[in-house]
Amino acid sequence: MIPGVLLYMMLVAPPVAGWLEGSMVGHVLVQIPLLALAGGLFARGVSGGRGSALAGFNAGGILGLLVAVFAVTVWMLPRMLDAALRSALVETAKFTTVPLLVGAPLAVSWPLLPPVARGFVWANVISHAAVLGWLYSVAPNRLCTRYLFDQQATLALLLGWGGVAIVGAPQTAQSTRRA
Amino acid sequence: MLAASAAIAAGLAVLAAVTDGFRAATTEGAWRLAVTERPRPLPDATFLDQSGHAFRLSGLRGRPVLVDFFYTSCPTICGLLASQFQAMSDSLAERSRGREVVLLSVSFDLERDGVTELADYAARLGSDGRIWRIARVNAPDELRDLLDAFGVVVLPDGGGGFVHNAAIYLIDAQGRLAGVYDPDAAERAIAEATK
Numbered sequence: 001m002i003p004g005v006l007l008y009m010m011l012v013a014p015p016v017a018g019w020l021e022g023s024m025v026g027h028v029l030v031q032i033p034l035l036a037l038a039g040g041l042f043a044r045g046v047s048g049g050r051g052s053a054l055a056g057f058n059a060g061g062i063l064g065l066l067v068a069v070f071a072v073t074v075w076m077l078p079r080m081l082d083a084a085l086r087s088a089l090v091e092t093a094k095f096t097t098v099p100l101l102v103g104a105p106l107a108v109s110w111p112l113l114p115p116v117a118r119g120f121v122w123a124n125v126i127s128h129a130a131v132l133g134w135l136y137s138v139a140p141n142r143l144c145t146r147y148l149f150d151q152q153a154t155l156a157l158l159l160g161w162g163g164v165a166i167v168g169a170p171q172t173a174q175s176t177r178r179a
Numbered sequence: 180m181l182a183a184s185a186a187i188a189a190g191l192a193v194l195a196a197v198t199d200g201f202r203a204a205t206t207e208g209a210w211r212l213a214v215t216e217r218p219r220p221l222p223d224a225t226f227l228d229q230s231g232h233a234f235r236l237s238g239l240r241g242r243p244v245l246v247d248f249f250y251t252s253c254p255t256i257c258g259l260l261a262s263q264f265q266a267m268s269d270s271l272a273e274r275s276r277g278r279e280v281v282l283l284s285v286s287f288d289l290e291r292d293g294v295t296e297l298a299d300y301a302a303r304l305g306s307d308g309r310i311w312r313i314a315r316v317n318a319p320d321e322l323r324d325l326l327d328a329f330g331v332v333v334l335p336d337g338g339g340g341f342v343h344n345a346a347i348y349l350i351d352a353q354g355r356l357a358g359v360y361d362p363d364a365a366e367r368a369i370a371e372a373t374k
Contacts, residue, residue: 057182058182062183063182063183063186066183066186066187066190067186067190069190070186070187070189070190070191070193070194071190073190073194074193074194074197077197077198077204077205078204078205078206079197079198079203079204079205079206079208079209080197082205082206083206141207141344141345142342142344143204143205144205144206145205145206145207145332145344146332146334148334148336148342149342
């Protein structure tokens with residue numbers, strides 16, 4: 001719980017928030033995932049990873065997973081990234097909902113998900129990273145008005161390679177173990 | 180099952196709300212949609228054109244105006260906009276109703292684009308100063324209000340130039356911002372302006 005709170009306090013500090021939001025990569029691939037991680041660490045600390053308080057509603061972790069998927073989809077919209085930079089209200093909503101509606105439900109639900117569902121989630125994460133990367137790379141215009149075109153291109157590249165890395169990491173680990 | 184269904188319904192409702200009914204995922208897309216559905220008033224800015232003539236936006240009321248924003252030393256998208264405005268100027272000159280339409284290119288580089296630079300730029304592109312006027316505003320405050328009203332975001336590119344969203348904007352005969360079109364959609368912009 002404490003690591004989550006500390007991480008959150010660091011992320012919400014204006015110099016850190018401003019620095020991360022200064023680039024599209026920092027905003028999308030660092031700040032938002034770390035906010036989710038902070039929420040996840042906090043929730044794990046509170047619930048002990050069992051999700052007991054919501055167990056009745058969150059059978060098999062499906063409800064928590066759905067909440068997290070919809071919440072993260074909202075914060076991946078280019079117009080929401082722009083709005084967070086433009087409006088203090090939207091920025092506050094981001095700092096509230098990403099930990100509470102992405103990180104926390106995911107952390108509580110993940111242990112409850114059957115292996116097939118976890119595989120399904122990973123497959124979706126990888127394919128969405130690749131599709132988003134492709135969309136960002138082929139878009140003729142800047143999708144976020146607050147970021148430069150080269151930042152969009154860098155994000156596209158990192159999303160694409162991120163997908164490859166997620167696929168490749170377990171294979172590499174397996175090969176290393178066999179060797 | 181019921182909770183999951185409710186989560187899906189709520190999630191779709193939120194997504195619909197933040198994308199204007201799944202129609203706009205970007206700020207620019209949302210802006211274009213909003214302008215088309217609800218034309219909005221513009222500040223009555225004072226411009227200085229390539230001939231050094233001052234005029235106000237309200238002075239153009241009664242005629243549709245197609246506007247773009249540029250800077251003369253732009254190495255990228257402004258060139259495409261300029262070629263579109265050249266083509267539109269030629270096309271409008273040939274139409275009887277076309278002569279009612281005004282083309283207005285507005286520089287946002289107040290430091291480098293004076294009347295001399297605008298005149299050179301206009302001569303290079305064949306802007307006649309009647310159908311197509313190349314202009315700037317004088318005061319930074321006025322420029323900021325104008326850019327805000329048109330939804331134009333201008334960012335320094337770190338190399339002395341600017342990055343900006345490029346589009347063709349339609350001001351209707353009532354002086355309201357009524358449409359935003361892609362830089363290569365000149366024909367559509369003309370069709371909307373002359374209908």
